Amino acid sequence: VTSQTINQIRLFDLGRQYAEIQPEIEAAIHDVFSRGVYVKGPFVETFEREWAQYCGTRFAIGVSSGTTALELLFRAYGIGPGDEVIVPANTAIPTAMAVSNVGALPILADCERSSANIDPDAIEAVVTSRTKAIVPVHLYGRPARMDEVAEIARRHGLIVIEDAAQAHGARYRGKRVGSLSASAAFSFHPSKNLGAYGDGGIVTTDDPVIYEKVSQLRDIGQSARYTHVRVGTVGRLDDLHAAMLSVKLRHLDDWIAARRATAERYTRAFAGTPVSTIPDAEHEFAVYHLYVVELPDRDRVCAALDAAHVDWGIHYPTPIHQQQAYAGAPIAPRPLPVAEARSARILSLPMSANLEPAELDRVVEVVLGAFGGAA
């Protein structure tokens, strides 16, 4: 087979997803355009209601990105200069940067080798008198250990804010993420399990005070037109994105089921091989935003995937404390051996709701072939 006849297998394929739902998306675009209200309109309100209901929270507030969702939440809780916020060492960097952007200091806690999520013991080890909040991230779509996080927060009087950017629809002891703490932030970056066609995000909360503050902060501090009760920003979700997100929300549970079936096939194929996978705990319902394995000799596997026209990713190649943006910043009071070791050994394989079984078989064959083993 020549390279011309092999289709590239994408990490995720949003064009394919669009092809499935094109008539619904086009109808939603037409509705918004013809209604003629593009910000602060009815489509945002509708989607906020739908999203709050989906997550099982009283309120949802559409915002312009997941990063904005986190920043506005920190501001709403009064977190700022002099405060510390504990975040996982191996998250997407916006979790930490949102803390920095409100003038507080992100403090990194190491992750667990088994789940890749924040390690409750590592949280406990970095709590100080300046700590205000813990931000557990449901990394790769797997809920963090919220019972243990809640217990540490209760003991030290800390706020818990979930970063659910990668975990739309994931459940922990039967409850959806976004409803497991005081408030939560979601991203609708196009790559997410529920993604807009551009940037977007949302906050969920049961707290009417936080609801009011975040609603005002995203809208130049307005409580009513031309009545500015606090200093805010322009950080709103657009109606166009909201209308398209309402369409996609109707498909989300089916897409999650497809992702979980794909994850199960991968996990079965890698059992007993040098490729280690993250096991599902009984009380978790993971939604597999990413399918991340840990393996020896990653470079050899990546070269084999490249040669076979299979895309791959590393989430994330450089832990936050080793990034130039944080050079010299006192964000890592304790060593972070697990995050550092994992970053050198992890690999994200193609994962989406529309990955074909034959494509998955090809990925598995190439990965195991790189170790000289048969698929």
Ligand SMILES: Cc1ncc(COP(=O)(O)O)c(C=O)c1O
């Ligand atoms: C864990 C996590 N937190 C926060 C964000 C920030 O979201 P956004 O890109 O919408 O600002 C992302 C996505 O990039 C993420 O994966």
